[in-house]
Amino acid sequence: MSDVCLPEVSDPAEAGGRAAGSVAGSAAWLRAHPARAGTRRFDRADTDSVCVDALGRPLQDLRLSVIDQCNFRCTYCMPKEVFTKDYRFLSAAERLSFDELATLAGAFVELGVEKIRLTGGEPLLRKDLERLIERLAGLTTRRGRPLELALTTNGSLLAAKARGLKAAGLQRVTVSLDGLDDDVFRHMNGVDFPVSRVLEGIEAACAAGLAPVKVNTVVERGVNEHQIVPLARHFRHSGVTLRFIEFMDVGGAASWTQHNVFTSADARRAVEQVFPLVAREQQQRSDTAQVYRYADGAGEVGFISSVSHPFCGDCTRARVAADGKLYLCLFATDSFDLRRLVKSGCSADDLAGEIRAVWARRGDRYSELREETRARPGNKVYPTVRMSLVGG
Ligand code: SAM
Ligand code: SF4
Ligand code: SF4
Numbered sequence: 001m002s003d004v005c006l007p008e009v010s011d012p013a014e015a016g017g018r019a020a021g022s023v024a025g026s027a028a029w030l031r032a033h034p035a036r037a038g039t040r041r042f043d044r045a046d047t048d049s050v051c052v053d054a055l056g057r058p059l060q061d062l063r064l065s066v067i068d069q070c071n072f073r074c075t076y077c078m079p080k081e082v083f084t085k086d087y088r089f090l091s092a093a094e095r096l097s098f099d100e101l102a103t104l105a106g107a108f109v110e111l112g113v114e115k116i117r118l119t120g121g122e123p124l125l126r127k128d129l130e131r132l133i134e135r136l137a138g139l140t141t142r143r144g145r146p147l148e149l150a151l152t153t154n155g156s157l158l159a160a161k162a163r164g165l166k167a168a169g170l171q172r173v174t175v176s177l178d179g180l181d182d183d184v185f186r187h188m189n190g191v192d193f194p195v196s197r198v199l200e201g202i203e204a205a206c207a208a209g210l211a212p213v214k215v216n217t218v219v220e221r222g223v224n225e226h227q228i229v230p231l232a233r234h235f236r237h238s239g240v241t242l243r244f245i246e247f248m249d250v251g252g253a254a255s256w257t258q259h260n261v262f263t264s265a266d267a268r269r270a271v272e273q274v275f276p277l278v279a280r281e282q283q284q285r286s287d288t289a290q291v292y293r294y295a296d297g298a299g300e301v302g303f304i305s306s307v308s309h310p311f312c313g314d315c316t317r318a319r320v321a322a323d324g325k326l327y328l329c330l331f332a333t334d335s336f337d338l339r340r341l342v343k344s345g346c347s348a349d350d351l352a353g354e355i356r357a358v359w360a361r362r363g364d365r366y367s368e369l370r371e372e373t374r375a376r377p378g379n380k381v382y383p384t385v386r387m388s389l390v391g392g
Contacts, residue, residue, distance in 0.1 A: 095323060
């Protein structure tokens with residue numbers, strides 16, 4: 001549990017004694033926040049999950065990271081000063097094979113997971129990813145429905161791959177895009193990649209029917225907030241839902257400060273001043289975005305307030321890194337080694353039993369505790385696993 005790859009900016013000494021992830025802390029939290037805890041209880045109608053954590057949250061979604069490498073060096077995720085050519089990424093042998101990933105996915109589905117999102121690093125760098133997608137697409141949920149299968153990508157390889165991904169059984173893609181201005185985008189992706197190629201990828205995904213296509217934009221104050229309105233304008237009437245994400249203090253985000261967070265409220269105001277918005281009902285409790293419709297019917301736009309309005313109480317997501325480690329929170333420092341179990345020939349049933357036991361102890365709610373954790377004297381940067389290992 002200790003061989004988590006910590007970002008170079010972190011201070012491992014601070015990992016001890018933190019409240020997030022502590023189950024002992026969670027019982028106290030439920031007592032201290034009865035109203036919030038009450039509204040956050042999931043009832044049976046919400047879920048078919050047979051796996052509930054210490055705060056009453058069912059296991060419903062899985063983020064499966066297939067590779068920790070990436071062809072971008074986004075300033076807020078894999079700054080090039082840290083992720084140099086000498087950086088030690090997982091070797092091919094350290095990554096789970098497609099057989100192992102499929103076995104794991106089967107165990108999660110057995111526990112009630114209904115949605116799997118493939119991520120990375122850059123998932124489209126994993127050779128023959130379509131073969132894994134074909135296998136996952138064949139899974140059915142406990143309710144007997146096809147599994148929801150989605151992928152998050154930087155879009156750089158999407159123009160070439162969109163049709164093949166759809167043919168393999170992928171249903172939807174989310175593309176990350178932080179600006180329309182070529183200079184801003186080239187700076188933020190850290191490798192001078194042109195925005196036109198990502199836009200081509202988004203068009204190819206729409207044409208291939210990987211719908212609804214979503215576009216995620218991380219907004220960092222002083223860097224790309226002036227891209228909010230141009231992006232909104234570009235994706236109106238396109239059928240693509242654009243979502244603005246607050247810049248988070250996850251591993252890799254060496255430059256994070258509270259001041260750099262451009263809040264969802266500010267992003268919404270910026271859009272609203274030009275294009276009036278109407279709030280839309282939240283569709284699923286585990287939805288991370290607050291979605292608005294353009295008042296003139298031009299489509300939808302979403303805002304993900306991970307920092308200003310944390311949604312830990314509704315967080316039903318497990319993350320498995322490319323090396324088979326299970327993380328219960330994006331900000332976790334500990335992991336549970338599923339790879340060892342898969343390698344030892346553990347059956348899907350036995351795996352499911354192990355995962356269930358780990359999930360039952362989950363009390364993570366880092367974002368809700370961010371302020372008090374960071375405010376501790378001497379606290380520099382909260383240590384987290386790097387985002388490119390566990391996926392977003
Ligand atoms: N490479 C793929 C991509 O960029 O879409 C998938 C992996 S990436 C780690 C997943 C998501 O995490 C992306 O949408 C990215 O913008 C987001 N992300 C990475 N670092 C972040 C940070 N510090 N704050 C907020 N979002 C972040
Ligand atoms: Fe790569 Fe995605 Fe991280 Fe950017 S956000 S560096 S594309 S993993
Ligand atoms: Fe979930 Fe994020 Fe809260 Fe962790 S910090 S429990 S990943 S919402």
